[in-house]
Amino acid sequence: MSEHPDSPAARSGPLVSVIIIFLNGERYIAEAIDSVLAQDLADWELILIDDGSSDGATAIARRYAEADPGRIRLAEHPGHENRGMSASRNAGLALARGRYVAFLDADDIWLPARLGHHVAILEARPDVAMSMGPTLLWSGWDRPPGAERRPWLAADIPTDLGLPVMQPLEPPIVAIGFLEKRGGNVPGICSLLVRREALLAVGGFEDRFRTLYEDQVFFFKICLAYRVIATDRILDRYRQHPGSACHQAGGMSGDAAMRPVFLDWLQGYMIDRGIKSRRLWAAFRAEMLRFDRPRLWGLINLPRDLIDRFNVASRRFVIALLTPRVYTWLRRRLRLSVVDVTDVR
Numbered sequence: 001m002s003e004h005p006d007s008p009a010a011r012s013g014p015l016v017s018v019i020i021i022f023l024n025g026e027r028y029i030a031e032a033i034d035s036v037l038a039q040d041l042a043d044w045e046l047i048l049i050d051d052g053s054s055d056g057a058t059a060i061a062r063r064y065a066e067a068d069p070g071r072i073r074l075a076e077h078p079g080h081e082n083r084g085m086s087a088s089r090n091a092g093l094a095l096a097r098g099r100y101v102a103f104l105d106a107d108d109i110w111l112p113a114r115l116g117h118h119v120a121i122l123e124a125r126p127d128v129a130m131s132m133g134p135t136l137l138w139s140g141w142d143r144p145p146g147a148e149r150r151p152w153l154a155a156d157i158p159t160d161l162g163l164p165v166m167q168p169l170e171p172p173i174v175a176i177g178f179l180e181k182r183g184g185n186v187p188g189i190c191s192l193l194v195r196r197e198a199l200l201a202v203g204g205f206e207d208r209f210r211t212l213y214e215d216q217v218f219f220f221k222i223c224l225a226y227r228v229i230a231t232d233r234i235l236d237r238y239r240q241h242p243g244s245a246c247h248q249a250g251g252m253s254g255d256a257a258m259r260p261v262f263l264d265w266l267q268g269y270m271i272d273r274g275i276k277s278r279r280l281w282a283a284f285r286a287e288m289l290r291f292d293r294p295r296l297w298g299l300i301n302l303p304r305d306l307i308d309r310f311n312v313a314s315r316r317f318v319i320a321l322l323t324p325r326v327y328t329w330l331r332r333r334l335r336l337s338v339v340d341v342t343d344v345r
Contacts, residue, residue: 013097014071015043016115017196021088022048022106026056028239033064033072035109041116046072047092052082057106084210086217093196093204101196103189107239108138110190114235118193121166121229128168129198129226132187134159138237159185163230172280174223179283189215190236198226206265212255213262220266224275260291 018036022029036046048061058076065074075095077083083091089103100119104110121131137157162177162185163169178186202221209217222228267284 013099014045015098016041016045016100016102016119016193017092017096017098018044018046018102018104018115019089019092019096020046020048020104020106021051021085021092022053022057022061023051023082024053024055024057025106026060028107029057029060030064031109032104032106033061035111036104038112039110039115040112041119044071044115045096045098047095048072048074049088049092050074050076050080051084051088052077052080084207084214086205086209086214087207089214089218090204090207093199096196098196100193101199102193104236105190108188108190109237109239111235111237113233115193117231117233117235121231122193122195125168125229127227128229130192130194130222130228131231132161132193132228133191133231133236134161134185134234135188135191135236135238136234137240139240158234159188161185161187161230165230165232168227168229170227172224172275172277174228175220176277176280176283178219179280179287186216186219188236188238189218190238192219194222198222201225209262209265212258216262217265221269224270224273260288263288263291 020029020032020036033046033048036044046064048065050058050061061074065072073095075091077087077091093101100122102115102118118131118133122128135158137159140156163174199218199222202225204218205214206217263284267288270280270284
């Protein structure tokens with residue numbers, strides 16, 4: 001009797017290929033790798049891609065690869081070049097052998113149930129190409145001075161995708177939602193699991209997006225072509241620190257500068273693939289108005305902007321008046337207490 005094509009004995013590779021790219025980050029990379037080693041699901045391979053590191057991260061990664069060569073591989077670009085995040089993830093994808101692919105940045109971590117939970121979702125839904133979940137914006141890993149008196153300085157903030165949970169979502173509905181920004185957040189790269197054949201079919205990542213928006217390019221490629229599904233379980237920690245790629249690229253100002261570049265790419269991508277969804281194009285044009293006619297966009301969005309500013313200012317004012325005891329009590333009453341980073345269930 002022949003083996004089922006998806007059985008462990010019939011598969012020549014692991015079930016999941018985990019790809020970690022890194023450019024320096026010696027302070028964090030061991031913790032990221034350890035979080036992969038601690039996964040409840042053990043049928044994985046780990047591919048470490050060095051994007052031209054100049055600190056001790058390379059030596060740390062090499063030690064892990066040498067200690068477990070059957071499951072961990074280390075690779076780099078020719079000449080130890082720095083080619084950016086997209087090219088590095090594509091390099092990892094070229095080496096991947098798993099049915100599924102997961103990405104983890106070298107300064108973030110997973111909880112032990114992370115891979116098993118997402119694999120179970122995709123195994124149960126062969127019609128879905130990618131599962132995605134919210135993440136925890138993790139500030140509590142490093143409590144800054146004054147956090148005892150102002151605990152919100154180290155508050156861990158759970159994100160919300162703003163999507164129906166455990167329901168297959170047809171293209172391009174998710175792409176439309178994130179262009180319209182109806183209260184949700186594009187998932188982080190560490191919060192996804194994607195079928196390798198689907199990722200290869202859409203061409204992987206775009207090398208010209210070296211830092212910012214490289215993940216959104218990938219995300220929109222998948223969501224415009226395949227069904228996706230969302231979970232509400234938070235199983236990863238997105239570390240907040242000044243040395244992150246987002247901060248190094250300019251934070252909010254860098255994001256604002258790259259947004260029109262991303263939208264220009266998205267427009268060409270949709271035209272090339274003949275995508276004709278009227279609602280998608282309407283959402284795209286509404287977002288482009290922000291850059292094509294910034295004054296008109298500002299005028300149209302003035303009421304919402306004023307409300308947002310008032311909400312932020314009023315919250316900061318109230319928080320500044322609260323003692324730590326009252327602050328903690330209020331968050332609990334409103335069910336806004338900080339997520340316990342030790343909770344793995």
